[in-house]
Amino acid sequence: MTDRVFNYCAGPSTLPLPVLEKAKAELLSWRGEGLSVMEMNHRGPLFSQILAEAKADFAKLLSIPDTHTILFMQGGATAQFAAVPMNLLGDKGKADYIVSGNFSKIAAAEAEKYCKVNIIASSADRDFTYIPKAEDLRPDPDAAYVHYCSNNTVFGTAFSYIPESGDVPLVADMSSEILSKPVPVSRYGLIYGGAQKNIGPAGVTFLILDKSLLGKAMDITPTQLNYTLTEEKDSLWNTPPTFSIYMLGLTLKWLIAEGGVEEMAKRKKERSRVIYDLIDNSSFYTPRAEVSARSDMNICFKTPSAELDQLFIKTARAKGLFNLHGHKVAGGLRASLYNAMTMEGTYALAEFMKEFERENV
Numbered sequence: 134m135t136d137r138v139f140n141y142c143a144g145p146s147t148l149p150l151p152v153l154e155k156a157k158a159e160l161l162s163w164r165g166e167g168l169s170v171m172e173m174n175h176r177g178p179l180f181s182q183i184l185a186e187a188k189a190d191f192a193k194l195l196s197i198p199d200t201h202t203i204l205f206m207q208g209g210a211t212a213q214f215a216a217v218p219m220n221l222l223g224d225k226g227k228a229d230y231i232v233s234g235n236f237s238k239i240a241a242a243e244a245e246k247y248c249k250v251n252i253i254a255s256s257a258d259r260d261f262t263y264i265p266k267a268e269d270l271r272p273d274p275d276a277a278y279v280h281y282c283s284n285n286t287v288f289g290t291a292f293s294y295i296p297e298s299g300d301v302p303l304v305a306d307m308s309s310e311i312l313s314k315p316v317p318v319s320r321y322g323l324i325y326g327g328a329q330k331n332i333g334p335a336g337v338t339f340l341i342l343d344k345s346l347l348g349k350a351m352d353i354t355p356t357q358l359n360y361t362l363t364e365e366k367d368s369l370w371n372t373p374p375t376f377s378i379y380m381l382g383l384t385l386k387w388l389i390a391e392g393g394v395e396e397m398a399k400r401k402k403e404r405s406r407v408i409y410d411l412i413d414n415s416s417f418y419t420p421r422a423e424v425s426a427r428s429d430m431n432i433c434f435k436t437p438s439a440e441l442d443q444l445f446i447k448t449a450r451a452k453g454l455f456n457l458h459g460h461k462v463a464g465g466l467r468a469s470l471y472n473a474m475t476m477e478g479t480y481a482l483a484e485f486m487k488e489f490e491r492e493n494v
């Protein structure tokens with residue numbers, strides 16, 4: 134399809150073309166049933182099948198053990214910043230947070246409303262250009278949980294290790310890297326995120342929750358945000374975002390067909406290497422993150438000036454390369470190379486970057 138641009142948006146982001154084509158083909162009549170997914174009764178047999186397949190495919194892709202359950206909720210990862218403490222604090226009045234970027238900072242601030250937040254590590258001192266070291270973490274054995282964000286979408290950094298939390302449940306916001314690599318799910322009490330970065334459209338939030346953490350919600354927890362009720366009703370307490378779950382499900386089927394998370398892990402390295410190598414071999418582009426902390430999903434960099442950054446964004450857009458601006462709190466430029474970004478899209482960006490450098494040094 135020649136009329137589609139390359140989209141490097143951090144979220145909502147580019148979706149696999151075969152997924153969009155499949156949705157288009159069955160938009161009016163899902164699997165020949167004579168109605169669109171958008172028009173289905175969310176408790177009827179047709180949508181039940183869509184939901185069950187999405188959960189089964191998710192479990193298959195990440196080898197999710199029986200100890201964990203998959204929930205679909207609404208309100209984005211942001212709603213989870215409140216839901217996590219409301220559901221997991223139990224009788225503990227405190228939780229540990231690692232602040233390594235924009236969203237973990239917001240998550241910690243939200244949790245402050247419900248408990249004592251202990252920031253056990255932070256990379257704010259050097260403007261989130263690095264990831265705190267594993268050996269510097271001192272989790273409180275009496276905390277309700279340890280929360281961190283595994284891939285920092287805004288600052289382009291990622292954890293290369295899993296924080297050690299002892300017997301305390303580990304909670305991870307994996308919005309911008311879920312299903313880009315294998316994850317040892319049993320090490321986590323909860324993994325959550327918005328689908329719109331790497332595995333679907335906006336509107337649905339995924340949770341992979343250790344079932345032993347159910348039943349601890351605070352009395353004031355809104356029904357909508359209660360994990361236990363959500364689990365009891367199989368994510369159908371009220372009307373779920375049916376079309377978003379369907380699109381997520383199509384993306385999961387695409388992921389399985391493409392070779393799963395091992396293959397995605399290989400591809401993301403291939404993509405990011407092309408761009409990081411180019412930046413490292415250039416005196417025109419400067420990378421934002423320290424080498425050891427670099428994210429494969431979100432690559433943050435800049436040109437010699439803010440004016441040239443603006444010209445870069447504008448010139449790229451005119452050539453069909455969209456959304457290369459940095460997040461407002463980070464500035465500069467950012468290329469998000471999620472699962473659905475092709476090598477063709479990666480090389481197109483690299484070619485453009487070389488050309489822009491030649492014309493503007």
Ligand SMILES: *Cc1c(COP(=O)(O)O)cnc(C)c1O
Pocket residue numbers: 144208209210211212236282284285286306307308309327330
């Ligand atoms: C985008 C993002 C969020 C916020 O997600 P919403 O779905 O918009 O609430 C939170 N955490 C991370 C890591 C993100 O990338």
